[in-house]
Amino acid sequence: MQRKAKASAYQYIYILVFTIGLTSVCTQAVLLRELASLFRGAEVSYLIAISTWLVLGGAGSVMAKRMFRGVKPGFLYRLGIIVAVLPLLSLIGIRLLAGLFVSGQLLGPGAVVLLALASLAPYCLVMGAVFSVACSLAGRRHARFVYALDGLGFAVGGVLFAMAILMLDNTSVAIALMALNALILFVISIISFRKPLASGLPATASLLLLIAILLFMHSSRISLKTLQQAFPGQSVLGCTDSEYGRIIVTNTSGQLNFFYNSERIFSDPEAQASEWVHFGLAQLNPRRILLISCSPDSAYEALKHNTAVDYLQHDRMLLEAMAEFGVLPETGRVNIVRADAIDFIGRAQEYDAVISCISSPSSIQDARFYNLEFARMAKTHMSSEGVFMLSLPLSGEYVSSEASQLYSTVYSTLKQVFSNVIALPVAGVTLIASDRALRYDIADAMAERNMTAHYVNHYYLDKTLTPERISRLNSSINPAGPVSTAARPRAYYSYLQEWLLIFNGPGFIAPFGFIIAGIVLFFIVAGGGILNVFSSSMSASLIFLALLMLFQQYHGVLFSRLSIISGVFMLGLAVGSIVTTRASRNNKNSRPEARAAHELLSVKGAVDLACIALAMLLFIIITRGIHIGTLLIYMLSSLCGAIVGAAFSFSSHKSEPSRLYLADACGAAVAGIIMSLFVPLMGLEMAVIGMAIVKVISMFR
Structure with a gap:
């Protein structure tokens, strides 16, 4: 009889370990994504947060071994209940801590570590304790099986999370996984205790936790309230998570601001940023152009050149948010394309100009558009004298050695593909590449076509595109610099070096x-x-x-x-x-x-x-x-x-x-x-x- 009871206890321990492993992968993905959204989606924040997660989990395991000796299975169930509720608290904690920083502010590696420690420590320490206690209860002989079951639950949870994230956002997935954890804990408690109401705590706590979580699922306002802390002086109108990042829309005195992973990508209306496209389009008389991840107003500025415009955004959820708030370019005048630029341009028709408004190579995802492979692919689908343009969002006034390396890397990469490349100290640093002769006198080119703009004119550019500023920028660029490729994304590395130097x-x-x-x-x-x-x-x-x-x-x-x-x-x-x-x-x-x-x-x-x-x-x-x-x-x-x-x-x-x-x-x-x-x-x-x-x-x- 005792042997049967011991075998039954093993079964419940194994079920609990598998369940926590199943939900931990969802928790990890949600919390790490939440942290990454504060750091512009940079993969380096993932890596630092994962390292923090692992160290805290290992520390929790060793601490539990010393603190919890001779415990019974009921203690493991109680730890399971704590694990079930901690993801939501950690999620809220990250958003409250984010309120310490202004949204859009560039945060350093120290902030990544501190935020990761503060938000992940409770969950990871308890998770490590669960593993240690489970191994203690199962015995050293079965520790390997506990380790394997934890991994198996993690694997199954990974597949379930991938399916769930296609239908739900981060917060909903976090709540759903906690509800699942609480439900399984409740069932285990009912089965494992002969008198659940008498033994009380595990079953009752699990049931109450499940009810509280289900009630919380119906309150979407709480999610927006926790986000509001990071946007002082603005009103958060909406938030959604896509497979690429987090999209937040705010309102400031009637101006709509669109944030992507805490970085403002555009506002509506916004004249100066949208007129940037003229620097590339003034180089030729385009018939058809491709705009990649540009602001909606950029499409209307491009139409001034009497050209057909394909407006591409890689994120379907961003296009839906733009449509919801009425800033999506009119489909009758602009062709809206939802596709990854690299996949699309490989099968696209011929363009006279390809303009990339990707903000910077701050992440590997965005650094793809600064690599040799993308430049070659773009040229393949451009006319013989087509123009390719991109920018780097760093000031051209003072150029550090790290910034110089970044400029040189991107310049040299483009030079591998195009005969002519020029650098302009506008919008940070603008690089224009083509096989045709390129001109610096953008204001004259606009005047020759009788085109008017608020900023791209003689009044503004005569003070911006001065020979001194252009010469200073060009002197910082090494035409024989390293080339950025997919296997060696040196543009990404250079950007990270500049980021580290700042902090x-x-x-x-x-x-x-x-x-x-x-x-x-x-x-x-x-x-x-x-x-x-x-x-x-x-x-x-x-x-x-x-x-x-x-x-x-x-x-x-x-x-x-x-x-x-x-x-x-x-x-x-x-x-x-x-x-x-x-x-x-x-x-x-x-x-x-x-x-x-x-x-x-x-x-x-x-x-x-x-x-x-x-x-x-x-x-x-x-x-x-x-x-x-x-x-x-x-x-x-x-x-x-x-x-x-x-x-x-x-x-x-x-x-x-x-x-x-x-x-x-x-x-x-x-x-x-x-x-x-x-x-x-x-x-x-x-x-x-x-x-x-x-x-x-x-x-x-």
Whole structure:
């Protein structure tokens, strides 16, 4: 009877671990996306937040091991109830903390770390405690199975989240996942306790939590109220989440402002920004032009040139928001196109001008439009003397060495494709490229066509496009600078270097460098299974994060696919853990020393070789500029997860699960910090080489 009761307790522990793993991927995707929306959607904020998430989870696991000894299953259910309610509190906390900053304000890496710590700490610490308590209740022998079930739940949740996000926004998904968690906790409590009303707390608390969450689902005003904190002096009219980012519409004294990931992309009306298109269109007599992610008024300015206008926005939800608030260009005069610019331009008709209003290469998603591949594709679908124009939103008055590197990179990239490239100190820095001769006297070109504009005229440009300013800008540009490509997005790296410089990057990065060196040294000295898990997790996670960045580079929809790719990684982790566990059980050698040696040589050797092989493959992909498809990214992500799962499983019989969990989390966190802060400075190739060196050292410890 006792054996049956113990088996039943195991079942409920496993169900609870699977459920929390299932909902944690949704929580992670929602909270990380919420943080990223405050930092203009930059992937570096994802990486820093993920590193913070992992370290806090590992710390929670170790703390729980020391604090909660001899607990019963009911304690795990209570932790589950806390886990169910924390996502909503964290979501509200992020939005309230965002009120400390003005929306549109450029935030530095320090703000990313502080916001991530403050908002993620409660949830991640409790999540780590759940894993530790579950392993304690299940016993060290079953710790590997708990680890695998957590990964399996994460994988299933990733698929469910990807499906849900197509129909619901971030807040609704967060509420729905909490309701699911609370419902399952309630059912488990009812089944596992003979007298739920007598034992009371787990079942009653779960039921009340479920009712509160369901009531909250019907209050959309609360979501807007929490967002209002970040927009002082403005009225938030609407908010929606798309597969690309967060769209917020505000009103200021009758002017509509559209924000995309906390960055204002345009206002209506707004004359000066919309007239920027004339700098490119005045170079020729266009018949058909393509505007990419420009303001609505830009389309009307372009119509002054008696040309057909294709107005492209990649985000369907943004077009719907523009239509809802009455600022979408009239379809009778402008052809509205909803498509990713890279996909569309590859099958588009011929244009005389392609004008990209992408704000900056501040994210890998936007940096795609500053790469060599996009410039070549645009030229392929342009007339023989067509014009290509883009801008960089940095001041042309004072040019730092990092800004100079950015200008030189984009200039050199365009020069690889077009015969002529000119740089103008307007709208930050404007770059115009073509095979035709280009002119600086834009005001004269406008006057020759009897065209009028509020700002693009002699009164304004005679003071803006002076020979001195043009000469100063050109002297800062190196025509033989590096070229930005999909495999090596140097425009993105240069922008990040400028961003780090603004916020005292060297002073911020140096402490992280010492911290990483200290962590690596600590685990190298520790040796054994802990070092194996740390080095395997760091190596596999670095490769996995690089795959995420490559996916974003090629497809630009990382947010909507992040949960699936992460789920595939965790599925590989679960499979690697289970297969290794079964292999260990099938080892019939009667001598424990011989069994351990067999596992060490077979499993550890396979893990080490797989890590080094993947590192070599990634190095070749980066250096050769090889385009890899989505299916291959999924397969490699799964293999990365299998490496981590196998390393954890074969080390679990020698070390405490909580310590291994911390080593796993620290390894992945180090990979995240390297990818976010050090790769822009030294390149991904050097990071891969460094990772391979650490892995080789671990092979001999």
